[in-house]
Amino acid sequence: MQQSFLNAFYKNFLGHSPEWYKTAIISFLVINPILFFFVSPYIAGWALVIEFIFTLAMALKCYPLQPGGLLAIEAVFIGMTSPNQVMHEIEANIEVLLLLIFMVAGIYFMKNLLLFLFTKIITKVRSKIMVSLLFCFASAFLSAFLDALTVIAVIISVAVGFYSVYHKVASGADANKEHDHTSDQNVAEFSREELQQFRAYLRNLLMHAGVGTALGGVCTIVGEPQNLIIGDQAGWDFVEFAIRMSPVTVPVFIAGLLTCALVEKLKWFSYGVELPTNVRQILIDFDVNETKNRNKMENVKLIMQGVIAVWLIVGLALHLAAVGLIGLTIIIFATSFTGITDESQIGHAFEEALPFTALLAVFFAVVAVIIDQQLFTPVINWVLTYEGNMQLVMFYLANGFLSMVSDNVFVGTVYITEVKAALVNGQITRDQFDLLAVAINTGTNLPSVATPNGQAAFLFLLTSALAPLIRLSYSRMVFMALPYTIVLTIVGMLAIASGTLESATQSYYDQGLIEHHYGKSTEMDGSDGH
Incomplete structure (x- = not known):
């Protein structure tokens, strides 16, 4: 009777997901508290981030809301973050x-x-x-x-x-x-x-x-959920956002x-x-x-x-x-x-949007863990050791690589949150923050066309009823996206590395198309970078 009950419980757990996937998620749930209490909260935090990225990368095996949500709930339960911090992140990104x-x-x-x-x-x-x-x-x-x-x-x-x-x-x-x-x-x-x-x-x-x-x-x-998060953190409206992105997005659009x-x-x-x-x-x-x-x-x-x-x-x-x-x-x-x-x-x-809305709320729970455990602080500090255009290029490439294997909304949210914290702490100037915000936004949006993992639209296409009808597989999609991945990534990087972004932004200031945000409430509205 007991064996029968356990077997039924295991079969119900994550439904029709592969056995190895179920075993992996259960292993994560067992390992995380051990790492947190007996090894290091910092290591446990990074393990959670990697595990969450794994659930995003394996979205075709199981929608990330369930496994990612279980990991996030456990993280709150064992004290990696608090319900109040999660709520704070959600309130900050209500738009x-x-x-x-x-x-x-x-x-x-x-x-x-x-x-x-x-x-x-x-x-x-x-x-x-x-x-x-x-x-x-x-x-x-x-x-x-x-x-x-x-x-x-x-x-x-x-x-x-x-x-x-x-x-x-x-x-x-x-x-x-x-x-x-x-x-x-x-x-x-x-x-x-x-x-x-x-x-x-x-x-x-x-x-x-x-x-x-x-x-x-x-x-x-x-255009994308992370754009609104980035624009909100920077205090940009619709027109200013488009103008600031244009030194990169216009040549990329033409190249595309x-x-x-x-x-x-x-x-x-x-x-x-x-x-x-x-x-x-x-x-x-x-x-x-x-x-x-x-x-x-x-x-x-x-x-x-x-x-x-x-x-x-x-x-x-x-x-x-x-x-x-x-x-x-x-x-x-x-x-x-x-x-x-x-x-x-x-x-x-509302059926189309609500599953992803719920998943985004789980994103913010993981972001709360990253903030409380200061997981990205050493990485951000390392990237900030670079100066000028190289700093922008490093952010662009780091965001691009992570967005290829993960989800660009998650990556964009994490990076803009940490860069905003660096601004609040006086590590970077407001001008550099604005340029980094452009690098983060373009980095999460352009190289992420490489795989269905990064772009929600690509993943939606791959998991649609149409994909098997027209024989569109994961590998075929990656192959057909390859020329776009190469061109968009390189053109975007050149626009940033060549100094075009910086000089164009200065020109926009001079023409009065955009304005400095010094002294505005958007520059810093909390000690935690929000």
Whole structure:
């Protein structure tokens, strides 16, 4: 009876995760108190950080909220940090949580407009290079103002829709009947090669779009969650954040689009796959039919969503309210003017964001441990021994490397917190803090395209129902991201190392585009660097 109970308990623990993964998490939970009480709190703290990064890197085995949350709860329980410190971190970053809760849900109600946009790109533009550039550019532009997860979710919806339309035709299924597009059993033999080519074509577009979310996401304070954390610590609004990042983000953006065109033109890294003529015609016919059947009410909905999108851009650019509150207005406007009044419909919009919001709260618990145990203080002090541009380059590379194997939100949060503490303690000047904030933000956003671990949008794509349909595996994604990883990382580093960032920032000061923050409350608002 006892054996049976223990066996059932073990099977329930972390569900369908591999046995070795369950054993690893249990080992961590056993080892941490031993290290903390009998070896060294400092070593125990570092063990916790490494273990938490492990749960992020193994996100495909188990969503990090559960194992990471267990580690964080244990850390609070044994005294690595306190509930008050965790709450302090969450309160200090409340804008980020509101961004995830309200903005992601708000954009959910504008999916029809985004679906309409990407559908027209695929069906109206014949040049593969131009389609790729448009997908990359549109994803970048949207991700600068919206949430990257929502943008990639919309593109996935477009791809699944088109894939299922063609798959139904290739399988000889009745257009008016339900069809299982996950099975190739009924696909005609002469269509199989065409289907493989269509899958490769969709892989190309989705990877370009994924990189586009990174190119746009790095530019603005709302592009990625860590951007808002960094901007909040620095006291920058939407416009100032974009201006300060521009010496790095503008050349990187141009280099990213050039890379997109180059890999398509030269057919490197599995790119350059054309849309089969027969598939194109099927998709065009589908789009024409959808347009014909769209009634007046649905057309008005699209118009209203366009108007709301303009309000979103204006509200963010003029910093009319906190980002999360602007997201709340999007929910209210988008539901009020598109006929959505049912509570269940509104509730469905929050499903996408809340798991990651909960995970971010766990991030802040680990950050609380890092602060209380002063884990990063020696590392930060070592990097601060470098001077000038080399100091910026070291921060950029350190953030970039960690973001490749971990999560860029976690890395960005940790580093900006420690650098803010260095400012408060008088180790660096306010000008150097501003430059380091740029290096941290670009470091977490650009090299992290290397793996799905670093970018939430990439991980979302990899774990979506579409990935197995188009044969997009982890290794294939890393391979296809490689040219972008190399180009974006190097161009970003050169912009920082060459002194472009420093000289451009000084020029912005002289022109009055941005101002010094000396003496402002944002410079230091607490002894712990918050």
